Amino acid sequence: MFALYDTLTREVRPLEMREPGKLGMYLCGPTVYGPPHLGHGRATLVYDILRRYLEWRGIDVRLVSNITDIDDKIIERANRENRPWQDITHKCESVWFNAMGRLGVKRPTDVPHATDYVEQMVRMIGTLVERGAAYTTSDGVYLSVESVSDYGALAHQSLDDMLAGGGDREVLGAQEKRHSADFALWKFSKPGEPAWPSPWGDGRPGWHSECVVMSLELLGEEFDLHCGGADLRFPHHENERAQAVALGKQFARHWMHNGFVVDLEGEKMSKSLGNVTNLLDLLDQFDPRAYRMLLLQTHYRSPVKVGQDNIDASVKALSGLDSFVARSAGRNAPADADTMARFVQIMDNDLDTPNAMALVFDTVRRANIAIDAGDSAADALVGAVRKMCSALGLELGSTGEVATDARALADALDAARSAKDFARADALRAELQALGYVVETTKAGTSLRRA
RNA sequence: GGCGACGUGGCCGACUGGCUAGGCACGGGCCUGCAAAGCCCUUUAAUCGGGUUCGAUUCCCGACGUCGCCUCCA
Numbered sequence: 119m120f121a122l123y124d125t126l127t128r129e130v131r132p133l134e135m136r137e138p139g140k141l142g143m144y145l146c147g148p149t150v151y152g153p154p155h156l157g158h159g160r161a162t163l164v165y166d167i168l169r170r171y172l173e174w175r176g177i178d179v180r181l182v183s184n185i186t187d188i189d190d191k192i193i194e195r196a197n198r199e200n201r202p203w204q205d206i207t208h209k210c211e212s213v214w215f216n217a218m219g220r221l222g223v224k225r226p227t228d229v230p231h232a233t234d235y236v237e238q239m240v241r242m243i244g245t246l247v248e249r250g251a252a253y254t255t256s257d258g259v260y261l262s263v264e265s266v267s268d269y270g271a272l273a274h275q276s277l278d279d280m281l282a283g284g285g286d287r288e289v290l291g292a293q294e295k296r297h298s299a300d301f302a303l304w305k306f307s308k309p310g311e312p313a314w315p316s317p318w319g320d321g322r323p324g325w326h327s328e329c330v331v332m333s334l335e336l337l338g339e340e341f342d343l344h345c346g347g348a349d350l351r352f353p354h355h356e357n358e359r360a361q362a363v364a365l366g367k368q369f370a371r372h373w374m375h376n377g378f379v380v381d382l383e384g385e386k387m388s389k390s391l392g393n394v395t396n397l398l399d400l401l402d403q404f405d406p407r408a409y410r411m412l413l414l415q416t417h418y419r420s421p422v423k424v425g426q427d428n429i430d431a432s433v434k435a436l437s438g439l440d441s442f443v444a445r446s447a448g449r450n451a452p453a454d455a456d457t458m459a460r461f462v463q464i465m466d467n468d469l470d471t472p473n474a475m476a477l478v479f480d481t482v483r484r485a486n487i488a489i490d491a492g493d494s495a496a497d498a499l500v501g502a503v504r505k506m507c508s509a510l511g512l513e514l515g516s517t518g519e520v521a522t523d524a525r526a527l528a529d530a531l532d533a534a535r536s537a538k539d540f541a542r543a544d545a546l547r548a549e550l551q552a553l554g555y556v557v558e559t560t561k562a563g564t565s566l567r568r569a
Numbered sequence: 570g571g572c573g574a575c576g577u578g579g580c581c582g583a584c585u586g587g588c589u590a591g592g593c594a595c596g597g598g599c600c601u602g603c604a605a606a607g608c609c610c611u612u613u614a615a616u617c618g619g620g621u622u623c624g625a626u627u628c629c630c631g632a633c634g635u636c637g638c639c640u641c642c643a
Contacts, residue, residue, distance in 0.1 A: 149643065157643080190641075273638070279571050280639050299640065325641075346643090353640050377574095378637075415582065415592060421575085421636080428581060431593040438592090441607065472583045476591040486608060540602055547605080558606045565606090 120172065120466045122343075123419060125272060125351060125373040130468045133372055135342050140178045142337035143169070144370070145226065146329055146346040146354065149186040150210035151195050154217050154397040156379045156424050161347045163410050164376040164418045166223040167511055168345075171465055174509040182336045183226035184329060185211055187233050188322050193311055203312055217397055220406045222511055228336055232328035236314045238335065239327040242365065243303045244317060251364035252303055254318050255294035259304035261325075264297055266360040272373065273352035301325045301357050326354055330361045333370070344370035348419075351375050380421045395424065407513065408432040414471045414510060435479075436514075442482050442503065443515035444567060446489065451497035453505040457481055461506050471510065478506050524553055528564040535559065 122133045135141050145165050148158055169179050187207040196203035215225065243259055246252035251265040263269045263277060270276050277299060302324030307313035313320040333341060346355060355373070362369035381395075400409060409424075411432040416422045457477070464473045481503050488496035507514055527550055534543040543559075550557045555566045 146643085155643095186643095189643095191643090273572080275572050275639065281571095301640065348637080349643060352638060354643070357640085380636080411592095412581095417583070419574095420582085423581075425581095427593085431581065434594095435592050438607095445607075470584080472592095473590070476583075479591060483609085490608065535602080538602070543602085544604085551605085556606060559601075559604090560607085561601085567606095 121468055122374055123468050125375050141172060142180050142341040143343040143345055144333040144337055145183040146350055147183040147185050148214055149189045150207045151191040154214055156395045156397055157347060159221060159397040159409055160379050160413060161376055162218055162223045163221060163413050165345050168469055170511045171509055181226040182228040184332055185229060185231045187231050220401050230332045235328050235331050238331045239323050240316045242327060242331055246364055258302045258306050259318055260295055260300040261303050261360060262296055263299045266363050269360050272356045272359060303327055325357045327361060329358050340368035341370055343372045343374060345374045348375045348377055376418045377421045380423050404429050405433050407436055411436050414475050417472055418469055439514050446500040449497045449500045451501050453501035454498040457502040478503060524555060524566060528566055531564050
């Protein structure tokens, strides 16, 4: 039974499915106004790993992940750069999916856009107003948090506790709000801003009503799992939940949050701190698989430090697995059953990927020993390594093709070596290395792979 | 001020009340024309102080330190 930590109950508990064998999960997607950063990369990778693993286990996963394509930040940028806001959202969305593709993240089964659900949001807000849970001010429509008896359930803080603190930040619309924690569901537009009609005045959606509307519509009431970064826990997810609760609906049954990406000093990467690192830079500079590798070796709830040293170590660990795959090519046998049983047991325990990777490396070592000893047990271990890596979304081996002229150089190198013309052999080897290949010269001949 | 998380070997990073996590680096060996690559080996670390226990890195209390949230960066 697959068990997962639930942010709401603060315990690892079985992930129940309304329909056994079918999981409906909602992942808060990006607001498209800029390039994806490392935090986005982590979240999508974590949930991609979860999704692939569950699918590998035979579960039919429906992953709904939204694109928030209307938001203050988008409008700000459009004004600043003096171009249509759709220009920005379309561009950013394509950059987003391109980056996700490079990370090996599968496209969600559903990618609903906020702008396609504005009418539904307006209807929902109307219901909230009718129920007395929302009210109008001069700048928009607000949800009354006092109408949600357990507001703060995800943050694990009561309303009083939250207000007791040193909230020294700006409080939007404070003068007219009934409670300073009340949040905007609808924001009236200023002239020239994108706007949709509503019974209260033209405007745009406020605090992520799209997530509420789309998750309930596509996955249904009381859907199985709601996911996102720990940074979304409060207020984003708390406010989503508040809207659904105020609506009288059952919302997500299980809440999952992944940990932060921190910088080298251990501080959270955040736009407000100005220390965000662009995901595209990471993808350009390193093997795109390295980030997945690093995250697999870190528990999803722990903070992860993304820096040169860490990534380097992951790249090298990956290279070790690649050479194992190369070395064991041609061995085809069903995966070792004991190893796979342990793998499942480990992964079912709150997605314990660090331990799963430890098992992978351990199995590699055992397989190598068996190969060297000519033991036939090797094949099943090789099969287990491949199967585990594939369940985790780690693609091994096929990193770059070997060009035919490089292959010719390698053959010339072999010829030089057998002729004991070592000066020429060394020159050829240097030439191949300069072309970016890892050159392995063995008795059986020279093998090449991309560095 | 309130709520919460965390402090592990050279670095990163897990699990765990007693039994070697793992990766990377360093070192040793095998292989090799020499290398590189590859393979194997490299057998005790847990901020501090109390407590519970036969036994604590693991549970409890306290101190110190780091970090996060406490309303629009998501």
